[in-house]
Amino acid sequence: MKNIYCISIVLIAISICLVWSETNVTPSEQCEGQNFEGLRERIQVKPCSKKGCKLRKGTNTTVIFKFKPEHEVKTLVNDVYAIVAGLPLPFLGVTGASACAHVTRSSDGSPVSCPLAAGEEYTYSNVFPIESYYPNVDLRVHWALLDGKKNVICFEVPAVITPARRN
Ligand SMILES: *[C@@H]1O[C@H](CO)[C@@H](O)[C@H](O)[C@H]1NC(C)=O
Numbered sequence: 001m002k003n004i005y006c007i008s009i010v011l012i013a014i015s016i017c018l019v020w021s022e023t024n025v026t027p028s029e030q031c032e033g034q035n036f037e038g039l040r041e042r043i044q045v046k047p048c049s050k051k052g053c054k055l056r057k058g059t060n061t062t063v064i065f066k067f068k069p070e071h072e073v074k075t076l077v078n079d080v081y082a083i084v085a086g087l088p089l090p091f092l093g094v095t096g097a098s099a100c101a102h103v104t105r106s107s108d109g110s111p112v113s114c115p116l117a118a119g120e121e122y123t124y125s126n127v128f129p130i131e132s133y134y135p136n137v138d139l140r141v142h143w144a145l146l147d148g149k150k151n152v153i154c155f156e157v158p159a160v161i162t163p164a165r166r167n
Contacts, residue, residue: 034151059130066122106122141159
């Protein structure tokens with residue numbers, strides 16, 4: 001009886017490990033009224049599981065995504081916020097900042113500067129800290145790059161802010 005108990009614990013542990021190891025999928029969703037092709041394949045937020053992204057206080061979250069502007073982009077501004085209980089809250093240092101310096105050319109990883117050319121694929125990457133004073137809440141991260149009022153790319157991911165790991 002004891003052996004069966006031990007074996008099932010081991011099996012459960014193994015399956016949990018398997019689930020966690022294939023978690024490099026970001027469950028990104030379209031923003032309201034938008035429809036960007038192949039959104040799931042383009043967006044990578046770390047760390048995430050299939051259900052959502054876990055933003056642990058005291059750690060950094062990495063956001064990487066590819067986009068291809070349809071028109072020449074003169075200015076590129078981060079329109080990033082957390083939607084908590086229906087209210088938008090800014091991420092400090094990200095919201096409203098210029099995004100051009102975070103963009104590279106997808107083909108060779110070389111840095112670019114704005115304006116960006118139409119039809120070329122670009123990669124955006126950014127790392128931002130989860131501050132200790134953020135509330136522990138479920139939220140949606142809304143991430144868009146704006147050229148004026150137009151979305152060059154936009155996605156949302158469900159996320160949760162969790163307490164810092166204790167040492
Ligand atoms: C988060 O990123 C900043 C800036 O790149 C770095 O200085 C810091 O050490 C990182 N923190 C962690 C916990 O990785």
